[in-house]
Amino acid sequence: MKCRRCKKPAVIKLPRHNTAYCGFCFQFYVYEQVRRALSEHKMLQKKEPVLVAVSGGKDSLALWDILTKLGYHAVGLHLNLGIGSYSETSQSKVEAFARTRNLELITHAYQEAYGLGIVEIARETARPACSACGTMKRYHFNRIAREKGFAVVATGHNLDDEASRLLGNVLQWQESYLQKQSPALAAEDGKWARKVRPLYRLTEREIAAYTVISRIDYIIEECPMSKGAKMFLYKEMLNQLEETSPGTKHQFYLGYLQKKEQIFSPQEKDKQCCKVCGQPTRGTICSYCRLMERVAT
Amino acid sequence: MKGPRKAALILKELNLPREAYLVICGEELVTEDALLPDDADVEIRPVISGG
Ligand SMILES: [Zn+2]
Ligand SMILES: [Zn+2]
Numbered sequence: 001m002k003c004r005r006c007k008k009p010a011v012i013k014l015p016r017h018n019t020a021y022c023g024f025c026f027q028f029y030v031y032e033q034v035r036r037a038l039s040e041h042k043m044l045q046k047k048e049p050v051l052v053a054v055s056g057g058k059d060s061l062a063l064w065d066i067l068t069k070l071g072y073h074a075v076g077l078h079l080n081l082g083i084g085s086y087s088e089t090s091q092s093k094v095e096a097f098a099r100t101r102n103l104e105l106i107t108h109a110y111q112e113a114y115g116l117g118i119v120e121i122a123r124e125t126a127r128p129a130c131s132a133c134g135t136m137k138r139y140h141f142n143r144i145a146r147e148k149g150f151a152v153v154a155t156g157h158n159l160d161d162e163a164s165r166l167l168g169n170v171l172q173w174q175e176s177y178l179q180k181q182s183p184a185l186a187a188e189d190g191k192w193a194r195k196v197r198p199l200y201r202l203t204e205r206e207i208a209a210y211t212v213i214s215r216i217d218y219i220i221e222e223c224p225m226s227k228g229a230k231m232f233l234y235k236e237m238l239n240q241l242e243e244t245s246p247g248t249k250h251q252f253y254l255g256y257l258q259k260k261e262q263i264f265s266p267q268e269k270d271k272q273c274c275k276v277c278g279q280p281t282r283g284t285i286c287s288y289c290r291l292m293e294r295v296a297t
Numbered sequence: 298m299k300g301p302r303k304a305a306l307i308l309k310e311l312n313l314p315r316e317a318y319l320v321i322c323g324e325e326l327v328t329e330d331a332l333l334p335d336d337a338d339v340e341i342r343p344v345i346s347g348g
Contacts, residue, residue, distance in 0.1 A: 001328050011326045020328060058344075160345070208319055208344035212326045220342065235345055239316040 012209050015246035023213040030210050033201040034066050041184035043196040044152060049073040051150040051193070053141055054097075054105075056090030058211045058218045059156030061097055063199055065216055067154065068103065074154070079140055080109035081133065082117025083224060090219050097216065106148065108140060114295065119225065125294040129225040132291060139288035142279055145193035157183075157197040160204040163249040164234035166256055179264045182257070188271055188280035203249060204235070300335035304328065307341065317345055 001010040003022035010020035014029075021029055038044055044067075052067060054060040054076040067074040078094045081087050091107065098105040111117055116124070122132040141153050162181070169177045183200040187193060199207060211218055226232075241248045273279070274286035281287070298307065304320040304327050320327050321340040333339055 001330050010328050013328045013330075023326070203316075205316055205319065205344045208342065209326055212319060212321055212324075212342075215324075222345075232345065236314075236317070239314050242316045243314055 011213065012206075014206070016203075016242070016250060018246075026209065026213060030202060030206065031066065031070060034198050035070065037183060037198045037201050038070075038196075041182075041196070043154075043184050043194075043198055044072060046071065047073075048152065049075060049150060050196075051075055051077050051106075051141070051145050051148070051153045053137070053153060053155045054078050054094050055156075056093040056219045057156070058208050058216070058220075059158055059161075059199060059204075061093070061156075061216050061218050062207050062210050062214070063154060063156040064097070064103065065101075065214060066210075067198070068101065074103070075148075075150070076103060076105040077141065077144055077153075078105060078107045079137060080107060080111065082109065082111040083119060084117075086219075086221065086224055087117070089221075093217060093219050106144060108144065110136070116295070121291070121295055122225075125291050127291065130229060133225070135287045135291055139277070139279065139286070141195075142192050143277075146191070150193055151187070152194045152196060154196050154198055156199055156207075158199045158202055158204050158207050159249050159253060160235050160238065161231075162197070162200050163238055163253040164231050166253055167234045167238065168230060175264075179260075182260075189273065192280060200253070201250075300337060301332050304331045304333060307333070307339070311341065313341065318343055 001013060001020050002008070003010045003025050004019045005025040006022060008022040011023050012026050013020040044050055050067065050072055052060065052064045052074045054064055056078070064074055064076055076094065076098055078091060080091050094105065110121070114121065118133050118136065119129060121136070122129040125132060145153050166181060169181065183197040185195040238249050271280045271282065272284065274281045274289055275284050276289040277286060279286050279288070307320065308315055308318060308329070315329060319342045321342055322331065322333055322337050327333070
């Protein structure tokens with residue numbers, strides 16, 4: 001099999017584009033997809049520093065690498081969740097990545113801040129681990145971006161993440177989540193950082209391939225708390241469809257983004273500021289502060 | 298597993314979907330039609346990660 005661009009031997013086949021690339025040309029393809037995502041949703045301004053949430057997994061490290069290569073000033077933010085050796089390995093992968101590339105990294109450890117890891121926080125508050133984790137992450141991304149003066153936070157969500165989330169939201173007809181699902185969210189109140197997902201045009205497999213070709217060392221194991229999460233099932237189902245009809249995931253998610261405006265009337269602004277921490281919320285106290293009330297009691 | 302055999306065949310015999318795994322030979326990614334020698338150091342890497 002030959003590379004479509006340069007005719008050298010290919011290292012990856014992309015059935016959804018009916019093509020194959022060598023390592024060099026595949027990297028070029030990845031940069032093009034990210035450039036396209038950035039420009040179509042006006043995600044970043046060239047001079048503006050961006051805070052990249054890095055877990056130590058393939059997606060976030062690939063994102064940090066790509067944004068840096070595209071010339072953006074990308075600073076890493078790693079939250080140490082305090083899940084034993086999993087979190088230790090994750091942090092050491094992130095630190096090694098930053099060190100070898102001479103990149104700026106901010107770290108924040110739950111164990112130091114709360115004396116508890118995410119597993120204990122979830123247990124004390126009787127919340128499912130992934131949901132408590134999501135609430136905590138959102139809060140700290142917002143808080144740290146604000147404190148350090150970043151107007152935008154980038155996360156490594158890929159096409160499989162977005163398509164599986166869309167499938168879950170459709171299956172349960174979660175209208176408000178459906179309406180909010182977007183690769184670029186505006187700043188809430190103008191005070192809080194914008195949220196962008198520049199990898200949404202690339203599949204999980206493409207990003208994993210990019211890390212192999214680009215020699216990025218990441219934590220391969222999944223988070224031990226996410227075992228049995230529904231998202232895995234949705235991803236598997238979508239991959240089955242993808243194998244018989246390449247391009248299904250792309251069509252599903254990008255098609256939705258195109259039609260979304262016609263489906264929903266513009267979102268009314270029902271957000272207020274949390275009475276405790278000031279972050280945007282639907283009620284009077286945000287979900288993070290409600291979580292913390294239960295940790296304290 | 299005895300070689301030489303095609304990367305696609307390895308995935309098929311292990312009953313692994315192509316979309317969820319990469320075949321890495323030594324340190325290099327290979328396509329499904331690559332013929333892997335008997336003594337090759339082959340890694341089958343899952344691409345799915347949580348949340
Ligand atoms: Zn090429
Ligand atoms: Zn709050």
